[in-house]
Amino acid sequence: MAPTDDTAQITSEAATPAGTAPPAQPPAGAEQGRGAGMPRWLPRAMVLALALVACFQLGSWAFHQLTGLLINILIAFFLALAVEPAVSWMAARGLRRGLATAIVFLGVIIASAGFITMMGSMLAGQIVDMVEDFPDYLDKVIRWINQTFDTDLSRVEVQDSLVHSDWLRKYVQNSASGVLDVSAQVLGGLFQLLTILLFSFYFAADGPRLRRALCSVLPPAKQAEVLRAWEIAVNKTGGYLYSRGLMALISGIAHYILLQILEVPYAPALAVWVGLVSQFIPTIGTYLAGALPMLIAFTVDPWYAVWVLGFVVIYQQFENYVLQPKLTAKSVDIHPAVAFGSVVAGTALLGAVGALIAIPAVATLQAFLGAYVKRYDVTDDPRVHGHRRRGDTPLLTRLRRALTPPGREG
Template identity: 90%
Template sequence: MPRWLPRAMVLALALIACFQLGSWAFHQLTGLLINILIAFFLALAVEPAVSRMAHHGMRRGAATGLVFLGVIVVGAGFITLLGSMLAGQIVDMVEDFPKYLDSVISWINTTFHTELSRVEIQDSLVHSDWLQKYVQNSASGVLDVSAQVLGGLFRILTILLFSFYFAADGPRLRRALCSVLPPAKQAEVLRAWEIAVDKTGGYLYSRGLMALISGVAHYILFVFLDIPYAPALAVWVGVISQFIPTIGTYLAGALPMLIAFTVDPWYALWVLIFVVVYQQFENYLLQPKLTAKTVDIHPAVAFGSVVAGTALLGAVGALIAIPAVATMQAFLGAYVKRYDVTDDPRVHGHRRRGGPPLARLRKALRGEPTGTPVDQAAAETQDGQGPAAGTSDDRA
């Protein structure tokens, strides 16, 4: 046995053990790493406001605390307003449920010539095995729901704490990062950091502006239809549709439709039509213009980045995918060498004269010339019919 073989086997086993330990630790810390990633992008979003306050003489820690206090107050006010609205609507729906049920039963009896009764339906529901099992499962799942709520609150506090430290100690963090890099690399890191701040802030600015426009448009509709809690519903639609990717539009439109249904079922249909029409207006007219001015990313690239982010990190990946891709695109764009574009018509989507083979075949069947003007001139020259052909006396 060679003398190096035992040492190589021990080294290989040690490497395998280190890989397994690192993989286990990474899986255990995945939740914490995702929270840190969210906190970092949140810190980038508030960086412009904090830096502006610090530039006017306020301490950076106090400026960061003031910005986060404003964010917490706005979020808590939105949740409180929405919760009170939902509580009132749920009470009204429970009180009016017998009336809705009577109207539905009357429509069924008239349409299908049946003899259903609300008392019989209520008795069958109360004594059904499905309802009893559902109540038992709901009672046993109260503790699970409570644990999920507490876990969500702890996660929010963790994200806010890391975001506060990232924003308040931003200069110190940049100095610590640059201290381990050579001067040339330091400039690149600082440039990437600045681009990330601009793109993240631009993304949130565009989303906030679209949320404002969406909220105002839906508020006008809710007031016109005399739907209760119109301001709260408008804020709900604007925020949820813009800051929850992919499914945010459907979640935002479901609640106004439900409340409109309690007023008049036809109002729910009008709300659905308006939500669909406005979504098309936003996707094809409003969003491309605002995205081009703030994030400067193609709509197809934005959609693909959201899909990729959702596949990698779920809802978190969908939320941070667009600013991350915009930052990467802007940073790498400085290293791509660009040239002047030729004046060839094909660059602008125009085909060269002469057409495809099928068009040439049609011309041949009609007895017309099938070549390009250059080919026709060459053919005329060969046949002696062009200006280049002629006798020697003519050329003299």
């Protein structure tokens, strides 16, 4: 027989010793409350989430602090890719790779130092000429002011007012205080240049070792892809540099001949300036390169500046449509619109550095991805070349026929 409630109560009372209170029964919802408490995994999940946030903040801070170093390493890597063909050529002929890299970099440093020396001498000469001719310029300005505004100024009065003016004294004080800032910037720039040269030297000298170390952690199939990408990057970057160097040489010679004919001073330095700036500064390099010789030619004769401007424009067209396609067809074969877009994107991402490395980087990416794009033969259709097929009715004729009432056609 099943026990009833009264029987269960009597049994529990009998099981309790005499003189002791029966044990308190837990509340009905206690077990449910204990089961509905905080899960065991929640504290660990919160700690893990906080750790991830802390790691992200630390990584973001470290990346922000190391941005300058990473950009320098990127520049050094592309510079090493650019000199890789010359270094490999010397190494293939028995020269040690480290010595070959040192010879190439020594040549680059000597060429850069020569260019800076030439431009510095030209700038110093122009400054000296301006200082020597300043009294004559001042006399002409004072004479024009006296004739135009009926005044009686003299050069001595103007010089005294300038020397004893407050703004000149403040300008000299600010310039003196800014010398330290300029010196710090110069030292910082030299340190960055040294960093780039050291990294690029190591990348170029230890290129095979670096490739072996990279391939040692990859499966054989991935190793072939990495080596192919590396080879494409070397070919495109080196080809871009050498083709630009050749075009800079041709441009410099052409502009040197013009400046010599016009008897413009500092013709060699100006020719080197035009050649390098017009080729290695994308998009706006041509305008920057042509502005300086135009300015110097204007000091000789204003018409000479017009001649220089016309020659720069004509030579630019010759270079764009005749010279550049032949020299860069195999090295950097990208569309001009793609090149311009890559320069804009590189400038937005990395500034001037991005503008310099954008074209070889895009050319490398295009050549690498081109192997994975399946291409087909194009049908021999006139519309591919922008022509209509025979028998096609022009759109205006069809519209005219559609709008003409029946019976009036013809």
